[in-house]
Amino acid sequence: MSVSEMLNIGMMQGFAGLSLFAVLLLMGLGLAIIFGQMGVINMAHGEFMTIGAYTIYLFSTITENHFPKLVQSYFIFAIIAAFFIAFAVGWFIEWSLIRHLYKRPLDTLLATWGISLGMQQIFRSFIGPKEVSPTLPDWLMGSWSPHEGLDIPINGMFVMALTLVVTGGVLLALYKSRWGLRVRATVANRTMANAIGINTKKTDRLTFAIGCGIAGIAGAAFTTIGSTGPTSGSLYIVDAFLVVTFGGAASLLGTMASAFGIAQMQSISEFFMTGSMARVITLLTIVLILMMRPQGLFASKIRR
Amino acid sequence: MSNTDFVLAVEDLTVSFDGFKAIDALNLYVNQGELRVIIGPNGAGKTTLLDLICGKTRASSGSIKFKNHEMTKLAEHKIVRSGIGRKFQTPSIYENLSVFKNLEVSFPRGRGVFGALAFKCSDDVKERVQSVATEIGLEGSLDMEAGLLSHGQKQWLEIGMLLMQDPELLMLDEPIAGMSAREREVTADLLKRICKNRSMIVIEHDMAFVAQIADKVTVMHQGKILAEGSMDKVQNDPKVIDVYLGH
Amino acid sequence: MISKLLSSLKTWIDQRGLNGFIILAILLAVVFPLAMDSFRLNLVGKYLTYGFVAIGLVMAWGYGGVLSLGQGVFFGLGGYAMAMFLKLEASDPISTKIQSTPGIPDFMDWNQITALPIWWEPFRHLPFALLAVLVVPTLLAFIISFAMFKRRVGGVYFAIITQAVALILTVLIIGQQGYTGGVNGITDLKTMLGWDTRTNSAKYILYFVTVALLLASIYGCQWIQKSKLGTLLLAMRDKEDRVRFSGYDVAMFKVFAFCLAAFLSAIGGALFTLQVGFMSASFVGIVPSIEMVIFAAVGGRMSLVGAVYGTLLVNFGKTYFSESFPDLWLFLMAALFIGVVMAFPDGLAGLWESHIKGWLARGRAALRKPKNPDAPPSQIVQPDADVMTMQEIGSPPLARSASGSPRVPSGAGMQVSGIQGQSA
Numbered sequence: 001m002s003v004s005e006m007l008n009i010g011m012m013q014g015f016a017g018l019s020l021f022a023v024l025l026l027m028g029l030g031l032a033i034i035f036g037q038m039g040v041i042n043m044a045h046g047e048f049m050t051i052g053a054y055t056i057y058l059f060s061t062i063t064e065n066h067f068p069k070l071v072q073s074y075f076i077f078a079i080i081a082a083f084f085i086a087f088a089v090g091w092f093i094e095w096s097l098i099r100h101l102y103k104r105p106l107d108t109l110l111a112t113w114g115i116s117l118g119m120q121q122i123f124r125s126f127i128g129p130k131e132v133s134p135t136l137p138d139w140l141m142g143s144w145s146p147h148e149g150l151d152i153p154i155n156g157m158f159v160m161a162l163t164l165v166v167t168g169g170v171l172l173a174l175y176k177s178r179w180g181l182r183v184r185a186t187v188a189n190r191t192m193a194n195a196i197g198i199n200t201k202k203t204d205r206l207t208f209a210i211g212c213g214i215a216g217i218a219g220a221a222f223t224t225i226g227s228t229g230p231t232s233g234s235l236y237i238v239d240a241f242l243v244v245t246f247g248g249a250a251s252l253l254g255t256m257a258s259a260f261g262i263a264q265m266q267s268i269s270e271f272f273m274t275g276s277m278a279r280v281i282t283l284l285t286i287v288l289i290l291m292m293r294p295q296g297l298f299a300s301k302i303r304r
Numbered sequence: 305m306s307n308t309d310f311v312l313a314v315e316d317l318t319v320s321f322d323g324f325k326a327i328d329a330l331n332l333y334v335n336q337g338e339l340r341v342i343i344g345p346n347g348a349g350k351t352t353l354l355d356l357i358c359g360k361t362r363a364s365s366g367s368i369k370f371k372n373h374e375m376t377k378l379a380e381h382k383i384v385r386s387g388i389g390r391k392f393q394t395p396s397i398y399e400n401l402s403v404f405k406n407l408e409v410s411f412p413r414g415r416g417v418f419g420a421l422a423f424k425c426s427d428d429v430k431e432r433v434q435s436v437a438t439e440i441g442l443e444g445s446l447d448m449e450a451g452l453l454s455h456g457q458k459q460w461l462e463i464g465m466l467l468m469q470d471p472e473l474l475m476l477d478e479p480i481a482g483m484s485a486r487e488r489e490v491t492a493d494l495l496k497r498i499c500k501n502r503s504m505i506v507i508e509h510d511m512a513f514v515a516q517i518a519d520k521v522t523v524m525h526q527g528k529i530l531a532e533g534s535m536d537k538v539q540n541d542p543k544v545i546d547v548y549l550g551h
Numbered sequence: 552m553i554s555k556l557l558s559s560l561k562t563w564i565d566q567r568g569l570n571g572f573i574i575l576a577i578l579l580a581v582v583f584p585l586a587m588d589s590f591r592l593n594l595v596g597k598y599l600t601y602g603f604v605a606i607g608l609v610m611a612w613g614y615g616g617v618l619s620l621g622q623g624v625f626f627g628l629g630g631y632a633m634a635m636f637l638k639l640e641a642s643d644p645i646s647t648k649i650q651s652t653p654g655i656p657d658f659m660d661w662n663q664i665t666a667l668p669i670w671w672e673p674f675r676h677l678p679f680a681l682l683a684v685l686v687v688p689t690l691l692a693f694i695i696s697f698a699m700f701k702r703r704v705g706g707v708y709f710a711i712i713t714q715a716v717a718l719i720l721t722v723l724i725i726g727q728q729g730y731t732g733g734v735n736g737i738t739d740l741k742t743m744l745g746w747d748t749r750t751n752s753a754k755y756i757l758y759f760v761t762v763a764l765l766l767a768s769i770y771g772c773q774w775i776q777k778s779k780l781g782t783l784l785l786a787m788r789d790k791e792d793r794v795r796f797s798g799y800d801v802a803m804f805k806v807f808a809f810c811l812a813a814f815l816s817a818i819g820g821a822l823f824t825l826q827v828g829f830m831s832a833s834f835v836g837i838v839p840s841i842e843m844v845i846f847a848a849v850g851g852r853m854s855l856v857g858a859v860y861g862t863l864l865v866n867f868g869k870t871y872f873s874e875s876f877p878d879l880w881l882f883l884m885a886a887l888f889i890g891v892v893m894a895f896p897d898g899l900a901g902l903w904e905s906h907i908k909g910w911l912a913r914g915r916a917a918l919r920k921p922k923n924p925d926a927p928p929s930q931i932v933q934p935d936a937d938v939m940t941m942q943e944i945g946s947p948p949l950a951r952s953a954s955g956s957p958r959v960p961s962g963a964g965m966q967v968s969g970i971q972g973q974s975a
Contacts, residue, residue, distance in 0.1 A: 041707050100893065105707045106618045107892040110848065113841055114888025121881035238718045238837065241711050276726030283719045287712060291698040294708060358796060384798035396793040398786045409786055410797050414779050417807045420799075423779035462793075469798060 008150045013271065019156035021263035022163040025256060026221055027236050028243035029170055030214035032255040035244050037187050038207055040098060041109040044116035045240055046233025048212045051089060051119075052082035052219025053228035054127060060134030072137045079162075082220035083213040090212025094205045102204070116234065123230035131229040140224055155224040162221050166214060171252060173210075183207050242286050248296030258297055262286065310369075311336050311473055311503045312357070317366035319356060326352045328527035329366070334473070339499045341506045341514045343538075344524035345547060350507045351393065353524070354475050357505075358390040359383045370473065385415070389471030393478050395458035399451030403442055403461060406450050407433045410465040432468065440464040440494065456487040460494070467498060474498070475505045480513055492516045511539075523547070571856040572769060579762045589751045596758040596826045598866040599765055601626075603819025605846040605858035606765075607812030610772055612844070613852035614784040615808030617696070617705065621713030622816050622843045624720050625688035627835035629817025631724075631731075632687060634830040635671060636680035637740035637748075657739070662729035671730075677744060684821040685814065692813030693806060700802035700809075714837055721836040736831020740824065748825055757826045764822065768815055769855045775811075776855075784808060816843075845884070848891045851900025860899055 027049070034042050042048075059078035063070050093115060101108040140158055143151040174180035182203045185193040194200050219233070226232075243262060247254030262282060269278040290296070314332040318325060327349045334340050342350050355361040357368055359380040368375040375383050384390075398406050411432060414423030437443040440460040445453065450461060459479055466474055479495070480488045488510070495506070495517050508514050514521060514535065521538045523531040531541045538544055564570060583595055604622045611617045644653040650660040655667050673679045695716065699709055724731045732738070740748070747753060775781055787794045787801055795801045824830045833839065842865075850861020865887070872880040895901055 039707075041710075097889065097893070104892075106612075106710065107896070109618070109620075109707060109710060110841075110844065111889050111892040114885040114892070117881050117888065118885030121878065121885070124881075125878055234838075238711075238715055242715055245708060245711055274726065276722050280719055280723050280726065283715055283722070287715050287719065290708075290712060291695070291702075294699065294702050294704040360792070360796075379800070380795050381798050381800045384796055390796050392792070392796075396790050398789050398793070400789060401782065401786065405782060409779065409782055409794075412798060415798050416800075417780065417803050420780040420783055420804075421775065421778050465793075465797065 005149060011150060012152070013267065015152055015156065017264050017267035019153075019159055020267055021260050022156075022160040023218075023222070023225070024239065024243050024263050025167065025259035026159070026163045026218040027215075027240040028247070028255045028259055029166060029252075030211040030218065031240050032244045032247070032252055033170065033174075033214065034208055034211035035241070036251070036255070037183055038102075038204060039105060040102070040208065041105060041112065041241075042098075042208075042211070043109055043112040043237060044093070044119060044233075045212075045215050046235070046237040047116045047119040047123075048086045048090065048215035048233070049219030049222065049236060050123060050228060050230070050233040051086045052216030052221075053223045053232065054123065054132075054219075055082040055085050055216065056220045056223045057132050057134045057228065060136075064135055071135065072139065075137050075140065078134075079217060079220045082216040084216075086216025086219075087209045087213035090209040091205060093212075094208040098208060099201065099204065116237075120230045120234070127230070129230060131227040131232075133227040134223050136224060158224055159221045162217070166217055167256065170214065174252065179203070179206060179210075242283070242290075245290060246286050246296055251296075254297050261297075309336075310334060311338075311371060312505075313367075313369040313372075314353075314357070315367050315369070317353075317356060317363055317368065319352065319361060319364045325527050327356060327363075330524075330527065330529060332522065332529065334503050334505060337499070337501070337503060339495070339504045339506065339517055339519045340522060341508055341518040341520075342522045342524060343508065343511075343514060344530070347526075348524040349527040350524055351477055352527075354390060354477055354505070354507065357383075357475065358388055381415075384469070384471075385412070387472035388475065389466035389469055389473070390475045391459075391462050391466055391477060391479060393481065395455065395462050397450045397453075397458055397461050397465065399449070401450055402447050403437070403450050403453070404433060404446040406461055407436055407464055407468055410468040412469045436464045436467045439467060439498070441490065456483045456491075459483065460491070463494065463498070471502065473503045473505070477507045478509065479506065480508065480510060488513055568773075571854075572766075572773070575769075575856050575859060576762075576766050579766070580759070584755070584758070589754055592758055593754045593826060594870065595863070596754070596761050597823060598863050599761050599859070600819040600823040600826065601843060601846055601866065602765055602859045602862045603768060603822070604812075604816040604843045605850060605862045606769055606772055606855045607815035607819075608844060608847035609850075609852060609855050609858045610775070610815075611808045611812035612847065613854075614776065614781065614788075615805050616784075616788045617805050617809050617812075618710045618844070619713045619809065619812060619840075620710045620837070620844065621715075621717040621840050622812065623835045623837075623840035624713070624717050625692060625813040625816035626820035626823070626839075626843070627720065627724075627830070627832070628688040628691065629684045629820030630824040630830035630834060631737065631820075632674070632680055632683040632817075633821035633824040634737040634740060635674040636677060637743060637824065638737045639667075639671070639675050640743065641739060641741040656732070656737070658732040658735070658737070659729055664729045668730055681821075684817055688817035688820075689810050689814045692810045696806045696809040697802075700805045703802075705805070714840070717835060717837050717840045721832050724832040724835060732831070734832060736829055736833070738829040738831075740828045743825070749828060754826065757822070761822045761826065764818060765859070768818070769859070772811075772815075772855050780804065780807070842884075845887055845891065847898075849887060849898050851898030853897060854900030857898055857900030857903070864899070 027045075030048070031042065031045050034040050034045070056075070056078045059074050059081065063074040067074075097111055097115070098108060101111060136155075140155050143153045144157070145151050174183065182193070182198050182200075185196075185198055186200045186203050190200055193203075219228070222228070222232075239262075243259050244255055246262065247256070247258035265285060266278055266282045269281050272278075273281070310333045312332070312334040314330060317327055317330045317332075319327045330349075330353070332353075342353070344350055352361060356363050357370075357375065359375065359378060363376050366376070370383075370386060370388060373386065375386070375388075378386070398409070401409070408425055408429060411429050413429070414420045433446070434443065437446055440463060442453075442457060442461060442464065445457070450458070453461060459482075463476070463479065476495075480491050483491060492513060495504070498504075506517065518535055520533065521535050522529055523538055523541075523544050525547050530547060531538050531544050533541075564573060579595075579599070584592060587595065604626055608619070608622060611619055638656045642654060642656045647653045647655070647657065647660070650657065652660055652665045655664065659667070674683070695712065696709075699705070699712060704712075725733050728734070742748060748757065783794060783799060783804055787804060791801055820830070820834070823834070846862040846865050847858045848861070849865050850859065851857035868883065869880060872883060891898060897904070
């Protein structure tokens with residue numbers, strides 16, 4: 001094996017780790033907002049991703065059958081639609097359910113698990129039990145090879161780019177926008193935020209909905225990597241929660257760092273052992289670290 | 305005087321939250337059998353000091369010696385078991401248990417998991433509950449659900465729960481807050497009675513009440529001790545007047 | 552003479568709040584065996600093994616405030632420990648002579664494993680296997696909970712960690728199929744020390760063993776609830792700091808509650824293996840673990856007896872619906888999760904306590920005195936209204952039942968024993 005071949009393998013391996021990082025971060029972001037900022041456990045987070053994925057599928061089917069000319073461009077609109085559909089469902093669920101449970105985090109967990117079961121059955125009944133995948137535009141297919149023996153898949157790069165955009169957007173919104181200010185004020189001191197005229201109920205609803213919307217985008221992005229079934233979402237939920245808790249619940253920076261760490265740990269250990277063992281080792285490491293340092297990687301010392 | 309004569313010797317105690325020093329190089333000595341009152345404006349660090357002594361908050365540096373044993377590294381329940389009792393600012397009782405159960409649960413026996421499983425409410429426990437209930441004036445309400453007590457009675461019940469443990473150092477955080485004038489009188493008498501064979505630290509704002517009970521008064525300001533001494537001395541201290549009346 | 556004896560027995564039962572317990576015992580030990588064929592009875596026996604998990608959750612979640620989403624781990628470990636022993640007994644060299652390596656479990660042979668792994672070896676002995684059933688899950692529970700509770704981690708974080716543990720164990724079992732049987736699990740279990748567990752008579756015996764152990768466990772848990780430890784657990788949920796600063800090591804009490812739940816789950820798992828004849832990873836993962844929580848929640852998270860009814864009801868429902876209307880089952884399950892949280896946080900036991908008991912008492916009072924001035928309907932309805940408002944503001948269940956119970960009219964005869972324990 002020549003040096004350049006080894007370099008190629010190293011780069012592709014590194015890229016695999018990076019795209020796993022993008023996937024984990026995208027999954028974790030929405031959750032980091034809902035769980036980190038509001039302290040709400042949304043067990044239906046995975047199903048919001050599935051909503052996003054099915055939205056893409058829906059758009060793809062409609063475009064293919066009615067507007068075949070738009071096949072190359074529908075994807076962008078579909079992602080935006082995925083955000084808004086997931087946003088709307090999230091808004092409704094916060095209004096109908098979550099807002100009654102803010103003081104009972106464990107009960108929220110059970111109720112949202114119920115929602116996730118219900119949503120799974122809705123998907124199964126109305127869309128079908130089989131896994132589906134949308135027809136992807138050509139520009140998302142294939143791979144980019146800057147030189148001989150090095151293949152970087154385009155869909156992976158697309159997910160990474162999308163992650164970058166979404167993360168940037170969330171950071172910007174949280175630290176520069178009016179909404180972000182309200183969210184942070186509400187997190188810091190709900191009573192005080194109320195007293196100075198922030199409608200914390202509305203802030204909560206918007207925050208929850210935005211978190212769900214981002215889950216929708218994540219689901220949309222995943223259609224470029226794999227197919228979607230009614231229970232696809234439940235495969236991600238534990239990983240997503242671990243990414244967020246491992247990073248330190250209230251810190252977006254932590255979420256990014258932990259997504260990166262977990263992705264690298266997983267992809268490096270996959271190099272040495274079977275996928276399932278790599279997963280066991282990764283999860284076990286996270287759980288052990290969380291037992292030693294339950295506040296996660298990044299947590300500020302607050303006076304209690 | 306050497307450190308060993310004090311029940312409690314706090315030396316060079318500092319705690320900071322993200323750079324803000326809530327307690328700053330503080331020294332405090334409490335004698336055997338003394339009733340010390342700590343006063344000071346809001347945010348002076350009074351409650352934080354009690355938190356540090358009972359282990360609820362961990363010190364950044366410094367030492368807290370109780371009967372010459374270091375407390376800063378000890379787990380909370382071990383600090384309590386070595387003889388420090390602490391009453392919280394808002395009455396902290398088990399609202400859904402009867403007054404009797406509240407007191408019984410505070411009896412210092414069967415404190416381990418299996419000890420608690422094997423614990424029997426024997427005659428000596430019942431006697432102790434009865435005598436403490438009489439002390440705090442709740443002997444007629446033993447079967448009442450604690451949540452139904454009046455605010456003042458809840459405060460007394462919590463003091464009673466601490467008395468069950470017979471601590472050598474009793475720390476009370478604003479014990480008469482929210483009490484009527486009559487209840488304050490009764491509480492002052494109660495505190496005077498129960499401090500006979502133990503040391504006490506009381507945080508209080510009500511100066512009349514402080515003058516009534518205190519052996520010695522410590523004034524705190526911005527995490528430090530501003531003045532210390534008898535009530536008269538402290539009240540006439542220009543620094544104290546400055547802090548309380550503003551500039 | 553006999554009537555005197557009976558009435559003193561009745562006061563003894565009333566005093567200890569054993570009414571619900573005895574009704575359950577009669578139902579399980581007499582009514583079901585008489586009313587059901589051996590197939591149905593075996594099914595009930597299987598459900599009752601989940602009942603162990605449910606009463607464990609009542610202790611850990613209802614009393615200790617520790618919600619575990621990983622009870623399947625302990626159920627599974629108990630079940631696997633039992634299955635390993637039974638599998639080794641079923642894999643004697645004669646009955647496995649067609650394998651390339653006779654004398655080892657069939658799934659090992661399929662996975663080209665040629666010798667029994669060393670950690671399987673001690674499971675040839677029943678005492679060791681039984682010890683493993685009880686010790687391994689409890690020890691794991693101790694390690695997890697000790698590490699977490701000593702660092703003051705609880706609530707949702709603990710729930711997530713237990714869920715992650717469930718995921719890890721599932722992935723591990725499925726991934727290491729040469730040692731664990733993988734997705735299929737450990738199947739084709741035949742005899743225990745030569746006693747064929749597959750016959751009808753064996754199933755009857757195992758059913759009664761399960762019932763006896765379950766009732767003993769409930770009795771034991773009721774005893775714990777009434778001890779100082781039970782009082783402390785309730786006190787901790789109300790004012791954790793007060794308990795801590797009364798000289799108690801709060802973490803250890805939670806560890807105890809969690810270990811107890813794991814211990815009970817493991818017994819359930821072992822009995823499951825014995826009755827059903829196999830154990831697989833599908834009882835370990837996230838989904839079954841959360842389902843087990845709903846058993847306890849439907850029955851009432853504060854009521855041991857209620858948890859058993861909840862388990863039976865949900866499982867009968869599951870069997871019925873997934874046979875007849877498979878599409879509806881998940882919706883129903885979803886409704887259960889949401890309904891139990893939003894409308895009936897105290898489950899069946901809570902409904903019994905707040906509605907049916909008052910209704911029964913009213914009926915009795917009406918029978919005894921057609922016009923009873925002491926118990927006008929509005930007064931009896933009162934507690935219900937109170938209960939609802941208290942639930943809405945989200946106070947712990949303890950607060951609700953405690954505030955509700957004093958106003959339950961004195962004519963109320965029957966009491967669900969789990970609820971009885973806490974107001975004492």
